[in-house]
Amino acid sequence: MTNFDAPGARALETARVRGAQYADVRFEEGRTERVEVRNGDVVTLADETSTGYGIRAFCDGAWGFASSPDLTGAGIDLTAARAVAIAKAGASVAARRFAQAPLERYVDSFETPCETDPDTVSLGDRVALLLEAERSLHVKPEIAVGHAWIDLWRTDKTFYSTTGSRIAQALRQSGSGLAALAVGNGDAQQRTHPGDVGLYQSGGWEIVELAALRENAARIGEEAAALLTAPQCPAGTLDVILGASQVSLQIHESCGHAAELDRIMGWEANFSGTSFLDPAQLGTLRYGSDAVTIVVDNRMPRGLATAGYDDEGARSVAADIVRDGILVGFETSRDTARTIGRETSACVRAQNWQHIPMIRMCNLNLLPGNLPFEALFEDVDHGIYMESNRSWSIDDHRLNFQFGCQVGWEIVRGRRTKMVKNPTYAGVTPQFWQSCDAIADERSWTAWGTPNCGKGEPMQTGRTAQAAAPARFRNVQVGVGYN
């Protein structure tokens, strides 16, 4: 990790001289490596690095942000001056003030766990794994496209502030997955593994191995082909069991985004929307059933958003959002938390050095229940078990949703029976979570990463996690969109 102490000090001093009452600067060195195989061809062998810094300046109750890759003294001076000028421009027309200068000071370092450094795995071995796994998808002639990929990400970042903070973090994240597209019978059906985007977690090569691509490829290919002739998912009001990765998506869309306090305050109103939640509901709103407890945990070892500190230099914490079904907290930043008289939950992140930090859901976990996965089926007379997301849409208040999965199996009198295609379900967020009456235990609880969460303008791609186990929901509207 490069030592940025000297340019960091220069950036802060320039901002101060230009008139900033507070400033911070975040230097980042990022490296992303991707290998991708498609129908036997290695279509991607990419190795990308990006280094730069983003400066936040606080002037008269307004923030300015400027970023640059120019690490020369002149470049740093120019960027710091730009951040201050932008803050002053904002302050000049501000009828109200959103911001207050931070006071905290941390001198610390943090590293995500990494059992096997990906650098110890040759490019040749990475390619060989994907070629073998992708080839194994083609178990049926209907498989028109096989696809396999590996992503290896490394981010070294150092944060400095005018309060004296110096925080160095080394974050390692890895992911991989498979997809099989089957075409035939006038239809096209896709299956993916693991989950819908692959398995993404903090860590090294061990995360790729955990995905077990070779071991699951043939099954995924078989299922994709079988979907072409599977019957349509029935429509009606049925019980639903969602696989763990779909529960992760459900948390992400209907809780994670809904509980972002910037969104609740209208900061995202023009793009990703607002929220049905309100600070006045804290401690009183029944968000879900007693079985539902959802927590922020940004230091959990394998979360894709795991970090010691967020991107405004606040220390990561564990905090409840929903406890035993009751709404008790939000994902917050310093500025937003202050408006409700609380401390930040340190959920501020930027996509990279180039972008302004803002509230992200980070690691948001549904705590596991106490039933083995198989036991979820025993009490279902007629229902659908659905796996792996295919379609997701929710309104801009995060209330009315409609999700679709890649595959379903009809449940009849407690037993999983025939495969059905195009399973969809719809609901309204609090009613849906109140219908959750059982969650599988920790043996099927996984920290599912979402590597592609969009928010903000210019839009940033965030890396979030939602640890989840399969869960059961009663009396759900199923089959929407096809009936």
Added chain:
Amino acid sequence: MDEAGREDVAQRVLGLAGGACEAIVVDSDVGLTRFTHNAIHQNLAERDTSVRLRTIVDGRTGVAATNDLSEAGLRTVVTRAQASAGLAPRNPNAPALAENPRVAAPPGAFDATLAAVTPEQRAEIAADVFRVADAGGVWAAGYVTTERSGITLANSRGTLSSYDATTCGLNVKVNGADATGYAEFFGRALAGLDGAAVATVAVDKARAGAAPQPVEAGAWTVILEPPAFGELASYLLDHFSAQTYDEGSSFLSDGLERRYAGERVTLGDDFAHPLHAGMPFDYEGVPTRRLPLLEGGTAKNVVTDATWSKRLALPDTGHAEPAPSAAGPQARHVVVSAGEQSREALIAGTKRGLLISRFWYIRPVDRRRTIVTGMTRDGTFLIEDGKLGHGVRNMRFNQSILEALARAEFADTQALTAGYSYSIVVPAVKMEGFHFTSVADF
């Protein structure tokens, strides 16, 4: 970084790499002033310059990229690209690099005034929005953005092309007590960023939509304003890729020269359309062709890049994405042809229907059948006996886009509309039998 600077970086890295290779240098300077509750809350400037190197050694391809433009940084990116290429399996179908002619940017791509805009100017445009919103007793959320960008592509066969552009956008959502309204502007010239004018449209919509009433779900005649239709139509774009066409996941996979939509539906890819003024070459340096995609509802072409041109024995239409691109070629400058009636005439000719300002969170439900779902937002109104009526509560739809286009009528005026993953020129459109499946309580 100007054109000369980018060309210098590109030639330096090509010189270091030697052999068959291609360099793409991209420079961008983005300013964005974001506001909510009639005050600025996020105000930023982002700047970066990077180089992407693709090396091809005996059918083996490697790609590396960096924003370290020092001699050491460029040497490192060469080493990494070549290391990847050295370990890649040989792909006998990989197309060779070609020498491509230099092509000029279309008129209107670059506005020097916009390129020099300051944070103070963006703040003043935002302040104009605040004044209109304050006067209307509502609050506005949105952004003012300005961007200057440049791209230079060079390869070892002698291709050298550059494109400089400016873009700007003004996005205003106005929030009343129980209704919201939306208006926008996207373009390439600063003169279009009229905060008061755009805010006035949004305020008028929020006022007109106050006390929204529920209407029944089911099949409706709808008139979609350009932001709504643009987002809906964006879910067709990937279907025009030679890759999805060949692999069977496109609605076009049943073949070209077949009728897929109504006879009034004509759309094409046209980088030179005045509202696009887009990049005239693709990310392989191939001049981009202006080509029809649907004419009178009949499929005419798919877009290709070097790989898919070779694979399907079709002309290379110049629609490559930056390497590596597993998604294949893409139509980046789609234009939906206008009709003959004004938007007002379409409304006047509607017995009972809905005027929809904007959609939200459209996602595919059944890709091959082009069924998508999404919600209305920020201004939905009842039309009765040819007149605009009260605001309507938001609704969810599930609808095949192609089926909706089977009986489409288009307004006579086009607009550029954009989202985070698309930029498209469309008119307002009237469609019959648009299926809504549920009604929200807001």
